[in-house]
Amino acid sequence: MPEPTFALVDCNNFYASCEKLFRPDLKQRPLVVLSNNDGCVVARSKEAKALGIKMGVPIFKIRHELRQHNIAVFSSNYTLYADMSARVMRTLEEMAQRVEIYSIDEAFLDLTGTQSLLDNSQFGQQVRQIIGDWTGITVCVGIAPTKTLAKLANHAAKKYPATQGVVDLSDRQRQQRLLGLLPVDEIWGIGRRLGLRLQQMGINSALDLANANPKNIRQHFSVVVERTVRELNGESCIDFEELPPTKKQIVCSRSFGERVTSLQEMREAICKHSARAAEKLRKEKRYAKIITVFIRTSPFNAQQPQYANSLSGELSVPSDDSRDLINQAIRLLEHIWRDGYAYAKAGVMLSDFYEPGVYQPDIFDQQPNGKGRRGHKESQALMSTLDKINRQGKSKLFFAGQGVKNSSGTKSWVMKREHLSPAYTTNWNDILKVK
Amino acid sequence: MSVLLVRHGGSAVHIKNGYANIPLFREAVSAGFPSPAEDYIEQSLDLNEHCIKRPAATFFVRVQGDSMIDAGIYSEDMLVIDRSIPAAHGDIVIAGLHGEFTVKELQLRPRTCLMPKNKAYSPIDIPEGSELDIFGVVTHVIRNLRQK
Numbered sequence: 227m228p229e230p231t232f233a234l235v236d237c238n239n240f241y242a243s244c245e246k247l248f249r250p251d252l253k254q255r256p257l258v259v260l261s262n263n264d265g266c267v268v269a270r271s272k273e274a275k276a277l278g279i280k281m282g283v284p285i286f287k288i289r290h291e292l293r294q295h296n297i298a299v300f301s302s303n304y305t306l307y308a309d310m311s312a313r314v315m316r317t318l319e320e321m322a323q324r325v326e327i328y329s330i331d332e333a334f335l336d337l338t339g340t341q342s343l344l345d346n347s348q349f350g351q352q353v354r355q356i357i358g359d360w361t362g363i364t365v366c367v368g369i370a371p372t373k374t375l376a377k378l379a380n381h382a383a384k385k386y387p388a389t390q391g392v393v394d395l396s397d398r399q400r401q402q403r404l405l406g407l408l409p410v411d412e413i414w415g416i417g418r419r420l421g422l423r424l425q426q427m428g429i430n431s432a433l434d435l436a437n438a439n440p441k442n443i444r445q446h447f448s449v450v451v452e453r454t455v456r457e458l459n460g461e462s463c464i465d466f467e468e469l470p471p472t473k474k475q476i477v478c479s480r481s482f483g484e485r486v487t488s489l490q491e492m493r494e495a496i497c498k499h500s501a502r503a504a505e506k507l508r509k510e511k512r513y514a515k516i517i518t519v520f521i522r523t524s525p526f527n528a529q530q531p532q533y534a535n536s537l538s539g540e541l542s543v544p545s546d547d548s549r550d551l552i553n554q555a556i557r558l559l560e561h562i563w564r565d566g567y568a569y570a571k572a573g574v575m576l577s578d579f580y581e582p583g584v585y586q587p588d589i590f591d592q593q594p595n596g597k598g599r600r601g602h603k604e605s606q607a608l609m610s611t612l613d614k615i616n617r618q619g620k621s622k623l624f625f626a627g628q629g630v631k632n633s634s635g636t637k638s639w640v641m642k643r644e645h646l647s648p649a650y651t652t653n654w655n656d657i658l659k660v661k
Numbered sequence: 662m663s664v665l666l667v668r669h670g671g672s673a674v675h676i677k678n679g680y681a682n683i684p685l686f687r688e689a690v691s692a693g694f695p696s697p698a699e700d701y702i703e704q705s706l707d708l709n710e711h712c713i714k715r716p717a718a719t720f721f722v723r724v725q726g727d728s729m730i731d732a733g734i735y736s737e738d739m740l741v742i743d744r745s746i747p748a749a750h751g752d753i754v755i756a757g758l759h760g761e762f763t764v765k766e767l768q769l770r771p772r773t774c775l776m777p778k779n780k781a782y783s784p785i786d787i788p789e790g791s792e793l794d795i796f797g798v799v800t801h802v803i804r805n806l807r808q809k
Contacts (some may be wrong), residue, residue, distance in 0.1 A: 250757030250794060313717040320717075360718035360745045362796075651720065658722040660740070660755055660762040 228339040230462040231346070231369065231396070234376040235318060235353060237311075238364045238384065238391075240331035241269035244310045245300050247362040248650045248658055257298040260285055263481050263642045264301055301643035309651045313361045321353055326467050334373060336466045350392035370395035373464045374457035377414040378404060378432065398460065405433035405458065415454055420447070432458065476510070478503040479520070479573020483642035486569040492521065493556060494629030499574040500555040501625055504548040507576055508613060513544035514576040517551055519558040524570035535562040544580040547605045548612065551576070552625060712801045718745035720797060722755060722762065729753070729764055732778035738804045740764065742797035757794035758785065764799060 237243065241259040246252055256273035260266065266284050277295055279288060285299075292299060311330045319325050322335035337349070344352065350367035357365045368379025369392075379393040382404055386393075395401050411421025413432050427446070429435050435443075436458035444452035453463045478499040486492050496519060507514055520536035537558045541550055555574055615623045648656035713719045720742045727736055732753060734740070740755070748754050750769040755762050758775070765775035765785065773793065775785040787793045 250762060250796075251760030253757070253760075253794075316717040356745075359747075360715065362744065654721075657739070658720070658762060659725050660722045660764045661724075661726045661728065 229396075230371050231337040231340070232371070232373050232376040232462075232466070233322070233335040233337055233346075233350065233353070233367055233369045234328075234373070234380040235314075235333050235335060235357070235365050235367050236380050236384070237314060237331035238366060239269060239271055239275075240311075240363065241300075241302065241307055242271040242274070243363050244307050245298075245303070245647055246271060247310075248647070249298075252298050255298050256295055257300065258292075259300045259302055260645065262302060263483060264644055265481075268302065299645050301646040303647050303649070305649045305652050306647065310361060310363060314357055314363055314365070317357055317360050318353070321356065324466060334376065334466065337369070346394040346396055347392055350394065351390070354391050364391070366391045368393050368395065370401070371460045372457040372462045373466075374414050374454055375401060375460065378408060378412070381408070381412060401458075401460065402433060402436075405436050406431055408432040410435050413454060413458070415450065420451070423447075474579065475575055475577040476503050476506045476514075477573060477575045478506070479571060479575075481571045482569065485524075486572070487567070489560075489563050489565070491629070492559060492563065492569060492572060493627060495572050496555050496559045496574060497552050497625055497627035497629075499572070500552045501548050501628065503574050503576050504546060504551045504609075505613060505616070507551075507579075508546045508609060510579075511582060512579040513546050513582065514551070515541050515544040515578040515580065516576070517541070517554050517558065518575040518577070519555050519562065519573075520575070521559070521562060521569050521572040523567050527568075527570075530568055531566065533564055533567045535564075537562045540578075544578070545605075547609055548625065552627060556627065712741050712803075713743075714800075715743060715745045718797075719743055722764075724764060728777040728779050728782045729766075730779050732766065734764065734778070734799075734802055735804065738802050740799045741801040741803065743800045744797040746798040746800070748795045748798050753799040755796040755799065757796060762796060767795070 242257050256277055257271040258267045258274050259269040261268045266282050270279050315327050318333050324336035326334040346369045353367050366380055366383040368376045368383050370376040370379045375395050379395040383389045383391050383393040410424050411418055440452045440455045443455050456463050518538040522534035523532050539554050539558050722740050724738045748767050752767050754767045755764055768774050768776050773787040
């Protein structure tokens with residue numbers, strides 16, 4: 227059996243890098259990307275990090291710094307980030323036989339048994355160069371015999387510029403040296419709270435945890451932390467997952483740009499979330515039986531009256547038809563709606579999924595000849611047409627219940643995105659202009 | 662002489678004596694059209710296959726201006742950019758210059774410059790020792806001949 231070898235490839239300042247790629251005028255400028263509704267900082271360019279702008283800080287707290295340092299501000303442009311992410315992942319798939327997409331900007335490569343003329347560091351440098359050249363995104367690469375160590379190697383590659391963005395931790399001595407330098411809560415899956423408990427036991431560095439007795443750790447914590455100890459010692463315990471596990475639930479929710487106070491507006495929002503969730507469900511090729519609707523006021527606004535509620539309902543048969551899901555969601559909303567509140571957020575969750583053809587059909591729903599209360603085939607045809615049209619451009623066909631734009635051209639419940647960059651790579655009207 | 666040729670957002674390629682050191686990562690590319698299937702299913706021609714060798718590295722831009730008309734590139738033309746191609750002498754490239762993107766011919770000999778293809782414009786010299794941001798190499802021009 228060949229030694230297992232994993233690489234973790236992680237994009238540097240991913241959202242900020244996506245924005246910068248298409249704006250040569252911002253090359254040297256500090257840049258931040260904001261969360262939904264332009265609330266908090268979710269990504270920073272290296273210049274913004276150097277200025278001490280913290281992750282997660284609300285935008286209103288740094289107004290002064292933004293002006294003082296001429297920091298460029300962007301709303302989250304998920305269309306752009308998703309497309310750039312797909313480019314990075316696709317390129318990685320050309321370089322390694324097995325790729326596990328771990329998040330929008332991270333992927334594990336399984337290099338076990340790969341016959342290569344390059345050593346690990348050279349391979350890492352090649353990944354870095356090709357991803358940079360092809361997509362314009364800079365990545366760091368950590369290589370090690372376990373996923374947990376590969377994560378740590380990547381962390382080191384990011385932290386220490388002398389590594390030139392690649393750290394190979396195949397060597398046991400190098401592993402030990404790095405583990406000694408890193409605090410225990412930097413380890414994948416440990417986090418702050420678990421880190422605190424470990425520190426109370428005298429386990430401060432990553433090396434302390436690696437040297438801890440696995441059985442002892444299992445008794446005090448869990449089998450998961452025990453597995454981490456083994457992984458830190460070079461024993462690969464965490465499986466490589468090429469295919470993402472099937473989703474168990476789908477949530478579509480948004481904070482409102484402006485508070486919503488009327489049932490009509492709330493209906494439109496819930497209708498839109500339901501339609502979006504149904505679209506995702508069809509993409510997963512699943513049927514859902516349970517739909518949950520939730521609404522709430524802002525917990526940060528203590529002076530105003532507070533209300534939050536959610537309600538779940540069951541469909542008679544699992545469905546992926548937007549119309550079934552919207553109808554049920556609106557019925558649920560009308561049960562929990564209360565007048566007189568300024569709502570800040572609402573959402574829809576689908577759960578209890580079925581594969582096509584696995585569920586018990588409703589006797590009224592379907593007859594052998596395909597005719598029923600509403601033909602299953604007709605539903606399939608309508609939904610696939612709907613999805614096909616909408617794939618060509620976002621939301622060309624939508625349900626009347628989602629509402630149409632008011633005179634000012636916007637709906638108050640739509641997300642606030644005042645600093646949105648163009649969809650440079652996914653919309654013909656937004657492609658780059660060159661002189 | 663030596664000029665640092667920088668892939669915009671990517672790595673740097675050193676040019677020595679006017680020649681770029683081209684990275685050696687060119688895997689075999691299946692160019693052209695796929696072989697016909699065993700059974701004779703009707704196959705439509707896909708323009709993407711013809712113009713796009715590496716989708717992950719391909720970007721589109723629109724031209725504004727007339728500095729490249731002698732190279733057959735007009736205002737409002739759409740250009741296909743392939744970032745996987747290392748820029749070489751004589752390539753039409755997209756470069757980031759003074760904070761904006763420009764399309765020009767890259768010349769590395771006898772000295773590095775961005776050459777417009779229109780006599781009304783002068784070449785843009787890239788001073789020795791400076792950085793030149795290359796976004797990518799232009800591979801195709803797409804123009805609608807009726808809608809102008």
